[in-house]
Amino acid sequence: MLEHDVIIVGGGLAGCRAALEIVRTDPSLNVALVAKTHPIRSHSVAAQGGMAATLKNVDAEDSWEAHAFDTVKGSDYLADQDAVAILTREAPDVVIDLEHMGVLFSRLPDGRVAQRAFGGHSHNRTCYAADKTGHAILHELVNNLRRCGVRIYDEWYVMQLILEDAQAKGVVMYHLLDGQIEVVRAKAVMFATGGYGRVYNTTSNDYASTGDGLAMSALAGVPLEDMEFVQFHPTGLYPVGVLISEAVRGEGAYLINSEGDRFMANYAPSRMELAPRDITSRAIALEISAGRGIHPDGSAGGPFVYLDLRHMGREKIMNRVPFAWEEAHRLLSIDAVNQPMPVRPTVHYSMGGIPVNTSGQVRSGTDTLVDAFFAAGEAACVSVHGANRLGSNSLLECIVFGRKTGASIAQFVQNRKLPDLDEQSYLLEAHCKIQALLEQSGQYRINQVREAFQDCMTKYCGVFRTEELMREGLTKLQEILSQSQDIYLDDKGKLWNTEVIEAMELRSLIIVGQIILTSALNRQESRGAHFREDYQERDDSNFLKHTMAYYSPAGIDLQYKPVTITMFEPKERKY
Numbered sequence: 001m002l003e004h005d006v007i008i009v010g011g012g013l014a015g016c017r018a019a020l021e022i023v024r025t026d027p028s029l030n031v032a033l034v035a036k037t038h039p040i041r042s043h044s045v046a047a048q049g050g051m052a053a054t055l056k057n058v059d060a061e062d063s064w065e066a067h068a069f070d071t072v073k074g075s076d077y078l079a080d081q082d083a084v085a086i087l088t089r090e091a092p093d094v095v096i097d098l099e100h101m102g103v104l105f106s107r108l109p110d111g112r113v114a115q116r117a118f119g120g121h122s123h124n125r126t127c128y129a130a131d132k133t134g135h136a137i138l139h140e141l142v143n144n145l146r147r148c149g150v151r152i153y154d155e156w157y158v159m160q161l162i163l164e165d166a167q168a169k170g171v172v173m174y175h176l177l178d179g180q181i182e183v184v185r186a187k188a189v190m191f192a193t194g195g196y197g198r199v200y201n202t203t204s205n206d207y208a209s210t211g212d213g214l215a216m217s218a219l220a221g222v223p224l225e226d227m228e229f230v231q232f233h234p235t236g237l238y239p240v241g242v243l244i245s246e247a248v249r250g251e252g253a254y255l256i257n258s259e260g261d262r263f264m265a266n267y268a269p270s271r272m273e274l275a276p277r278d279i280t281s282r283a284i285a286l287e288i289s290a291g292r293g294i295h296p297d298g299s300a301g302g303p304f305v306y307l308d309l310r311h312m313g314r315e316k317i318m319n320r321v322p323f324a325w326e327e328a329h330r331l332l333s334i335d336a337v338n339q340p341m342p343v344r345p346t347v348h349y350s351m352g353g354i355p356v357n358t359s360g361q362v363r364s365g366t367d368t369l370v371d372a373f374f375a376a377g378e379a380a381c382v383s384v385h386g387a388n389r390l391g392s393n394s395l396l397e398c399i400v401f402g403r404k405t406g407a408s409i410a411q412f413v414q415n416r417k418l419p420d421l422d423e424q425s426y427l428l429e430a431h432c433k434i435q436a437l438l439e440q441s442g443q444y445r446i447n448q449v450r451e452a453f454q455d456c457m458t459k460y461c462g463v464f465r466t467e468e469l470m471r472e473g474l475t476k477l478q479e480i481l482s483q484s485q486d487i488y489l490d491d492k493g494k495l496w497n498t499e500v501i502e503a504m505e506l507r508s509l510i511i512v513g514q515i516i517l518t519s520a521l522n523r524q525e526s527r528g529a530h531f532r533e534d535y536q537e538r539d540d541s542n543f544l545k546h547t548m549a550y551y552s553p554a555g556i557d558l559q560y561k562p563v564t565i566t567m568f569e570p571k572e573r574k575y
Ligand SMILES: Cc1cc2nc3c(=O)[nH]c(=O)nc-3n(C[C@H](O)[C@H](O)[C@H](O)COP(=O)(O)OP(=O)(O)OC[C@H]3O[C@@H](n4cnc5c(N)ncnc54)[C@H](O)[C@@H]3O)c2cc1C
Pocket: 009, 010, 011, 012, 013, 014, 015, 034, 035, 036, 037, 038, 039, 041, 042, 043, 044, 045, 046, 047, 048, 049, 050, 051, 133, 134, 156, 157, 158, 159, 192, 193, 194, 195, 204, 205, 206, 208, 209, 212, 213, 243, 348, 349, 376, 377, 378, 379, 391, 392, 393, 394, 395, 396, 398
């Protein structure tokens, strides 16, 4: 059996930043990090626009309190304000720390870190490395990990969380290279497994964003918090769904409908294109359904609107948002200097996740914790984003709470012994599971079931939701679930069998989908990204609370947890 003081699952910004903090705090600790991709291929590498922090380099009037207010207002008052205070107060410090590690942020002419405008932020506070910010940060963190001796298991798929008697004890993992299975035990386990964009058919997320960590936690009896809040980013490139960063609007691009109007004037007159994402995505969806979308031949009534950069000029486009230009050029042969880009909303971010306190310890209920289990990043819900995340607050969350969680793990493992567990029974169970998958002679191919599932979630639990739609969706999901148990694999081998991974990911996706739909059905109000056509208003008297969903194959039990309000009383949210 493999043994480490700490095992971290996830090589994105949250996992890497936590690992680094643990070895910085106590270099004698034996820390391992597992990722099903290579760490530098984690979705964090694709983050474009930047990371918010009140450095006040561009806007001297800015303050952490203003950042906290924008975040809470953006969250439609569902964020926990104690966590938001930590996020925004520690932001400048973590950016400077990254800079000292070697991250090359873009600069102002006087040499200080540059800051740009972003949706829902009242001041120019987003620090960036052109529009490749995630790339710049993740590469530097991974280099630092290697220097500090963190053991990296790349292309190992974690298939089970070992949780016994309310204590996390380790994980079971499968090596993509040769099908080897290992049990790892550790004094502390951390999940930083990222989001679940692949639950939907059009997403900006990478293929690995399948919600494995959420599903494994749910299967082990851990609740998932606020799963109904799925962020749709307004500007996915049509038809592929690839992200065109909000930085493009931050630098001045317009959204235009088939009549040539900047329609955001009708939805958020004071913020225009820089309204928060939930509002902008709904505006685009409404324009399209009202017949003011555009067809590929330029005529009205089509499935997208235009993102227009032309007035910005070649020099600004190439300096500030070169990657957005490249993406449109590479994928659609569009030269954004002279042509507008076709865009529509795309699934982008998971506000909910594994519930944690501000030290990164996983909650088993409102007042109870799972021993030795930690989580951070997009997989976790410390609830700094509530019902809607502001752009450039997620990289920040990964770094602030990755660091905090790392520090608390380093403390936690002092004087703890490795847990006892029965390695053989876990190995046997895992071998049987893989063998059964390989031998199964079902009638469906994995991608057939996955596509049916993604279409189902997109149709029945998308930007606009109703009770009737979601009930129909839940019935459809039952059918898809039984199909998912009746699949067959073409590849029966041990070497580099990606189908085995896809089969396990399909299980994760469906569990996550069931939890999203059930949580959404029971929230009879509209708040942030969760919009109910049958309950269009926010309802603070009944729903100013977090959903806690407990999964079991027999059904999902929903409980609720109060929101922490310390600074800002809920008000109407207008822009
Ligand atoms: C295109 C795009 C652009 C974005 N731009 C911005 C931006 O400009 N600013 C901002 O603040 N946010 C942005 N975001 C959001 C932000 O990038 C993510 O929320 C954040 O990077 C998530 O980091 P993470 O460490 O939580 O997870 P990820 O970076 O997603 O990493 C997850 C890790 O978990 C591993 N993993 C998952 N399941 C398993 C398993 N079963 N076994 C082993 N390993 C597993 C993966 O291999 C990976 O290493 C963007 C997101 C996208 C998709």
